[in-house]
Amino acid sequence: MAETPDTASQLARGEERGKRVERLWARSMTAIMLAIVGLVVFISAHWGWHPPSQLETIDPTSLHQGGEFSEGNLGTLIAPDGSAVVRVVAQQYAFVPSCVLVPAGVPVTMRVASADVVHGFLIGGTNVNAMVVPGYVTTVRTSFRESGEHLMPCHEFCSVGHQGMWARVRVVDAAKFPSADAKVKGVSCAG
Numbered sequence: 001m002a003e004t005p006d007t008a009s010q011l012a013r014g015e016e017r018g019k020r021v022e023r024l025w026a027r028s029m030t031a032i033m034l035a036i037v038g039l040v041v042f043i044s045a046h047w048g049w050h051p052p053s054q055l056e057t058i059d060p061t062s063l064h065q066g067g068e069f070s071e072g073n074l075g076t077l078i079a080p081d082g083s084a085v086v087r088v089v090a091q092q093y094a095f096v097p098s099c100v101l102v103p104a105g106v107p108v109t110m111r112v113a114s115a116d117v118v119h120g121f122l123i124g125g126t127n128v129n130a131m132v133v134p135g136y137v138t139t140v141r142t143s144f145r146e147s148g149e150h151l152m153p154c155h156e157f158c159s160v161g162h163q164g165m166w167a168r169v170r171v172v173d174a175a176k177f178p179s180a181d182a183k184v185k186g187v188s189c190a191g
């Protein structure tokens, strides 16, 4: 069938409308992407939010043989400035210590290393959530306002025992902690 002038102008109008919708779509998508990028830049610059650092490397095969993550060093230590440093080893299929004791109301730095494969941890009811990659020290800074207990499960599938890999985080009054000059190494609430 030959095109009449009528169908030709209908086609032209349809094409014009199609282009308009496409331009609108492209502009909206660009605006949304710019807004998201802007938000990321704003949050990281203004609120100081960054991904947990995984810049420090460590040999996962010799964690237990000495150094920062040797057995006696694990758990919580109060630094001279009153803040707490928690050292935890993640391994198939447990966290050591299995009960992490932290003081309420002071800055807490968690330092976690894996002795074998990739693990992860999150602390229920907080925004603490990080991966633990063998060969790196995962450092997370946080603080706990109130006393109480939180669950800390492993959230990266780490083989058959994964679902049984979790620890508790018990938040207690900072006064109950041995002070920095007591010279104790790590404390925990593991039995």
Ligand code: CUA
Pocket: 091, 092, 093, 118, 119, 120, 154, 155, 156, 157, 158, 159, 162, 163, 165
């Ligand atoms: Cu460790 Cu899953």
